[in-house]
Structures are given as structure tokens and as C-alpha cells.
Amino acid sequence: MPKLWNETIEEHRRAVRDTVLETTAELVAEQGLRGVTMSRIAERSGIGRATLYKYFPDVESIMAAWHERQIAGHLDELADLRGRSDTPGARLAAVLERYAFIQQQRHGHGAELSALLHRGGHAAHAEQHLRHFVRGLLAEGVQAGEVRDDVTPDELTGYCLHALAGAGELPSKAAVRRLVAVTLTGLRPQG
Amino acid sequence: MPKLWNETIEEHRRAVRDTVLETTAELVAEQGLRGVTMSRIAERSGIGRATLYKYFPDVESIMAAWHERQIAGHLDELADLRGRSDTPGARLAAVLERYAFIQQQRHGHGAELSALLHRGGHAAHAEQHLRHFVRGLLAEGVQAGEVRDDVTPDELTGYCLHALAGAGELPSKAAVRRLVAVTLTGLRPQG
Structure with a gap:
């Protein structure tokens, strides 16, 4: 046809x-x-x-559209990973590791470009979406007893995303994996 | 005289x-x-x-000088706290908590002012100084068996400073203290 x-x-x-x-x-x-x-x-x-x-x-609007597409792609990738792990803890670990690798790649942009890209409203919207997504994973982790319950999932989300932003200055994948491991240690249930 | x-x-x-x-x-x-x-x-x-x-x-140079003085004051304050605790673990906790509170206050600046203030070379210099200081505390903690030794103090420094930067979006001192507790959990020796 x-x-x-x-x-x-x-x-x-x-x-x-x-x-x-x-x-x-x-x-x-x-x-x-x-x-x-x-x-x-x-x-x-x-x-x-x-x-x-x-x-x-203009060039700025092209870069904004490109950035929007990149972010949408990253969010899809994270959502996809979520579906591929069995336990809430494994899901959380897989998603946070992927997120950290994305942060590491992103760092190549440079400060000027990052500032430009984040001026648009789409970045703020995507960040909200991301926070909501990670918060959901953390809440599931709390339910399953795999994540600490003495701090709200919302506050733990801020902790995770800030800690993993540090991946941007790390030189190797191995270093990013260590950062993810340290960050996950912070989430463990407290006896 | x-x-x-x-x-x-x-x-x-x-x-x-x-x-x-x-x-x-x-x-x-x-x-x-x-x-x-x-x-x-x-x-x-x-x-x-x-x-x-x-x-x-001009106004910018006044703000840069003001910022430089602020940072020097903060670094003095952190160095002073260091002298007042007995164990490496207590020292680290006191310094990181103070650092997190400073991050929380700083956030009032707004993005435009922050960008201006960080344009000057003094901010980069102060950040190096801060990293060196925190790395020293972490190395002492490792020596005393109070901080994990499977990740270098340098990488742990990056983790701490990024995680605690999240204090900037927290609404209360209690929330900042919880963030510090979660961050410190991440540093614990791994069995």
C-alpha cells in the first residue's frame, strides 16, 4: 500500500x-x-x-531542540532499564549507574553550552520528570526493605542526583561505578 | 605608643x-x-x-572581593571546626555538616549572581583548597578505620562535595542534617 x-x-x-x-x-x-x-x-x-x-x-533554537531530543532519549533509556531488572534494588542500581554515565558524557559540553541548554524550559521539565522517576524507584526500594526509611524518598532523590552529578568530573567508567557504589551505600537501610 | x-x-x-x-x-x-x-x-x-x-x-569587582572574603571566612570556619573534634570521624562529620549549611545559605544568591561570583579565579582556588582540606580529613578517617578504604579519599571528596551541594535546595536545617547523615553512611567502611 x-x-x-x-x-x-x-x-x-x-x-x-x-x-x-x-x-x-x-x-x-x-x-x-x-x-x-x-x-x-x-x-x-x-x-x-x-x-x-x-x-x-537561529542556532540556539536548534541546540535547544537537539538537547530536548537528547534528554527524551535518556529518559526513555532509563525507563527501559527499569523494566529489565527483577528487584527494586537491582532496578535502582541499574538506573542510577546509567544516569551517572550520562552525567559523565554530558560533561564534555563545557560550561557555556550547558548554561545555554539549561535556559530552556524543557530542561526544567525533564528534571522534574527524572526526579519523579527516581523517587518512584526509591519508594519501591523502601517498600521492599532495600532502601532506608528514615529519610523520605524525595530527599533521597536529591541526594542521589547531586552525588551522581559528580560523575561529570570522573575520568573513567570504573571511577563512575565506584561513585555509584558509594552513593548506593548511603541509601542502605539503617539498623 | x-x-x-x-x-x-x-x-x-x-x-x-x-x-x-x-x-x-x-x-x-x-x-x-x-x-x-x-x-x-x-x-x-x-x-x-x-x-x-x-x-x-565597578560593581562586579566589589562583588568578587566580597565573595573572596566570604569564602576565606568559610574556610577558616571549617579549619577551626577541625581543631575542635577528637576523632577523625567526628571531625569529618562536623566539617561536612558545616559545609552543607554553608551550601544551604549560599543558595539564596540566585543563579545569575552565582555565575558572576564563580567567574573569578579566586573561586577555583578556594575550591581546590576545600577539596584538599576534605581529602585530608577523609584520609585520616581511612587511617583510623572510620572511613571506607575501597575508594580513594580523592574520589570520596568529590562524592561528599557533590552530595552536600544538594543542601542548596533543602528548606530546613533538619533536612540538611539528614542529607549529611545519608552522605556519611556512604563513607562507612565496607565489611
Whole structure:
């Protein structure tokens, strides 16, 4: 069955958009934020400048869209991990480890880019989503007696996310795993 | 014995400088960074504008000097606490709790002011000093068998400082104390 015309257009639009996001992220990684212009993005993406402006008004909005897609991807990945472990404790450990690795990769961005990316409302929304997700895992852990119950899951969420943000300055995967182990020790039930 | 002329001048300069720093910090707390000008600082401090400019070229440099003094005060306070506890474990707990309370107070600054204050090299220097100090306490704790030895004191320092940065979003002293307790649990020797 041939595709409907609307679907084809929609697919084409999504493909252009994806290409622009990937290309811009590549250029920013290579040259830093200041070195990237709409003209260079158009050139590298192989689309016309006029077409590019139909999709995005400026470099900042492209980076915001890219960041939004990255975050959504990370959240999906964490949700997926959740489904793959048996016990609440194993789930929590798998999700927090993955989160820590994401923090480690993210650090490559640099301070200027991080500040830009976090200006948009989407980042705040994603953080809320993440907190809610981790809080749920911690509450399950408390129910199962695998996480301490003398501190609320909400406060434990803040502890976990802040402690694991430290992964950003760690040089190796082994060091990130040690950080996750130390952080998990802090969550253990207190006798 | 009468004071030497140079000492008197030096004291006078320090007093003017201190007044300017205090006044500026007050004004920024009241009105936000954008609302504060050199003229208002001169007026509120009770010194002439021309005199003010002999001490500082702009509001940013006053805030940087104020921040530098704040940080030095905090580091002195932490060093002082260190001398007042008997065991390495008690020392570590006292210092980390104080550090967490400082993080909680600092949070009032707001993101814009924090970004400005951390632009100066003095903040990076103070952070190194702090890390060195906490690492020393942790190494003592390891020696005394009160802190885990399966992770280096350096990595544990990163864990502590990131975890306790979470105090910035906590609403009460009790919540900060719980965060410190959870963080200290993470440091315990592993059997």
C-alpha cells in the first residue's frame, strides 16, 4: 500500500530536522558554540539556507531542540532499564549507574553550552520528570526493605542526583561505578 | 605608643573597603544585581563616588572581593571546626555538616549572581583548597578505620562535595542534617 502523501511529507520533514540537529551538534562539538552559524549548518547539512530558516530561527533554537531530543532519549533509556531488572534494588542500581554515565558524557559540553541548554524550559521539565522517576524507584526500594526509611524518598532523590552529578568530573567508567557504589551505600537501610 | 601613620592609613583603607563590601552585598540582596550601581553604593556607604572609584572599578569587582572574603571566612570556619573534634570521624562529620549549611545559605544568591561570583579565579582556588582540606580529613578517617578504604579519599571528596551541594535546595536545617547523615553512611567502611 502506498504511503499517504501527508505521511511522506511528515517523514521528509522529520528527516530534515534530524539532519539539522545532528549536523549542528557535530559542528558545535568541533568548533564550539561561537564558531557555528546558520550558513555553516545549511552548508554541512546539504540544504538551502532559506529552507533551514523555515525549520529554525537561529542556532540556539536548534541546540535547544537537539538537547530536548537528547534528554527524551535518556529518559526513555532509563525507563527501559527499569523494566529489565527483577528487584527494586537491582532496578535502582541499574538506573542510577546509567544516569551517572550520562552525567559523565554530558560533561564534555563545557560550561557555556550547558548554561545555554539549561535556559530552556524543557530542561526544567525533564528534571522534574527524572526526579519523579527516581523517587518512584526509591519508594519501591523502601517498600521492599532495600532502601532506608528514615529519610523520605524525595530527599533521597536529591541526594542521589547531586552525588551522581559528580560523575561529570570522573575520568573513567570504573571511577563512575565506584561513585555509584558509594552513593548506593548511603541509601542502605539503617539498623 | 601612638600608631604609626602608615598603620592608621592602612586601617582606614581596610575600614572603607569593608564598608563598601558590606553595603554592596546588602544592596544586591535587596535589589538584585542589576539594580545596583556605583552611585548607589557610594551614597549608601556614605563615601564620595570619586573615592569609591579609587577602591574599585565597578560593581562586579566589589562583588568578587566580597565573595573572596566570604569564602576565606568559610574556610577558616571549617579549619577551626577541625581543631575542635577528637576523632577523625567526628571531625569529618562536623566539617561536612558545616559545609552543607554553608551550601544551604549560599543558595539564596540566585543563579545569575552565582555565575558572576564563580567567574573569578579566586573561586577555583578556594575550591581546590576545600577539596584538599576534605581529602585530608577523609584520609585520616581511612587511617583510623572510620572511613571506607575501597575508594580513594580523592574520589570520596568529590562524592561528599557533590552530595552536600544538594543542601542548596533543602528548606530546613533538619533536612540538611539528614542529607549529611545519608552522605556519611556512604563513607562507612565496607565489611
